Amino acid sequence: MLVAQEGRVPESGSEPPIPGSAKPRTALRTRLHRPTLWAAAALVVVLLALCVLSLLIGSGSNPMARAWGFLTGDPAARADAQMRLAVLDVRMPRTLAGLLVGIALGVSGCLLQAVTRNPLAETGLLGVNSGAALGVVIGLTYFGVNSAYGVLVWALAGGMAASAVVLMLAASGRSAGSPLRLVLAGSALGATFHGATSYVLLGTQSTFDTYRYWTIGSLAGIETKDTYPLVPLIAVGLGIAFCCVRPLAALGLGDDSARSLGHHPGRVRLTVAVAVTLLAGSAVALAGPIAFLGLLAPYAARAVTGPRMAGQLVLSGLFGAVVMIVADLLARVVIRPWETPVSVLLAFIGGPLLIWIARSQRMSTAGASA
Structure with a gap:
């Protein structure tokens, strides 16, 4: 009869522990989790500082010392109406918007790359950007929209309508929900919406002026009231995303393996597409089309986490928020007293990085592990 340590007899049906087996397993688990936890903690600290x-x-x-005095409660700075306007009414709303947009685009990009098993996938695949652009143009031209909040509402409605059509197209037919069908439906609808947007813009100069300002992608001029309606949508999108962690991990092994584990690949892809619609649609409505962020943040996250899906989602959101806040800070100081659009800075950064990613030997590994 086998006797366990401290003189206790093992329970019936239990097997004796294998000598030396517990320690290697614990060490392996620590090695898998520790880089993600340390990276997440470091990114949170960096994000707070930013x-x-x-x-x-x-x-x-306005000098930084004066703004610091306002934040720390200096009476003279608190009494300055101009400083109150700059900190509370201008900088705080765009900081909150930067966090929301960065997290939303980072997570949505990670979801799309995982569900399509393509490390170069980005949020424009579902037609969100083109749908939002068409919605803005229709609102400006035919419904007399003349406020930033109205533009936001029409952009959100257009992006979600476009994604809904893409989902219906991808869900029909024999190969319903396949990655190729989803990408083809998004690309075709995006091209159609882009053509419709151009047609409407040709005859309306005033609409083109407003649309041009929105489409460059910027956080300037965002007010607090613009961000609050989008917080619930982004929260729901994030909730759906983290509920899909296990199905996405199974899907990364291939459709046959996912089915053998009890998952339905088509339903998983459609559910992920709904999450991406909520996240990317909210981000585009708030800040306009922002390129490269949804592509670069997941790539940086995979470099730390490897194939762990939950870690990829967390770090993609944090990386996206960090990059967005950094780009917005640079946008304010590069050509003072004017501002550079955030999307322009991200394009200058993202273009060379995209070329490097495409030439990197690790791209195939990243795609396989997504």
């Missing part, structure tokens, strides 16, 4: 800098730095002439 948020404080975002409240201190602006494109105007």
Whole structure:
């Protein structure tokens, strides 16, 4: 009879522990989790520091010391109406918007790359950007929209309508929900919406002026009231995303393996597409089309986490928020007292990085592990 340590007899049906087996397993689990946890903690600290800098730095002439005094409760700075306007009404809303947009685009890009098993996939695949652009143009031209909030509403409605049509097209037919069908439906509808947008813009100069400002992608001019309606949508999108962690991990092994584990690949892809619609649609409506962020943040996350899907989602959101806040800070100071659109800076950064990613030997590994 086998006797366990401390003189206790093992329970019936239990097997004796294998000598030396517990320690290697614990060490392996620690090695798998520790890099993700350390990276997440470091990114949170960096993000908090960047948020404080975002409240201190602006494109105007207000000194940082004065803004710091306002944040720390200095009576003279608190009594300054101009400083109150700069910190509370200008910098704080765009900081909050930067966090929301960065997290939403980072997570949605990670979801799309995982569900399509393509490390170069980005949020425009579902037609969100083209649908939002058409919605803005229709609202400006035919419904007399003349406010930033109205543009946001029409952009959100257009992006979600486009994604709904893509989902219906991808869900029909024999190969319903396949990655190729989803990408083809998004590309075809995106091209159609782009043509319709161009047609409407040709005859309306005033609409083109407003649309041009929105489509460059920027956080300037965002107010607090613009961000609050989108917080529930982004929260729901994030909730759906993290509920799909296990199905996505199974899907990364292939459709046959996912089915053998009890998952339905088509339903998983459609559910992920709904999450991406909520996240990317909210981000595009708030800040306009922002290129490269949804592509680069997941790639950086995979470099740390490897194939672990939950870690990829967390770090993709954090990387996206960090990059977005950094780009917004640079946008304020590069050509003071004017501002550079955030999307322009991200294009300058993202273009060379995309070329490097495409030439990297690790791209195939990243795609396989997504």
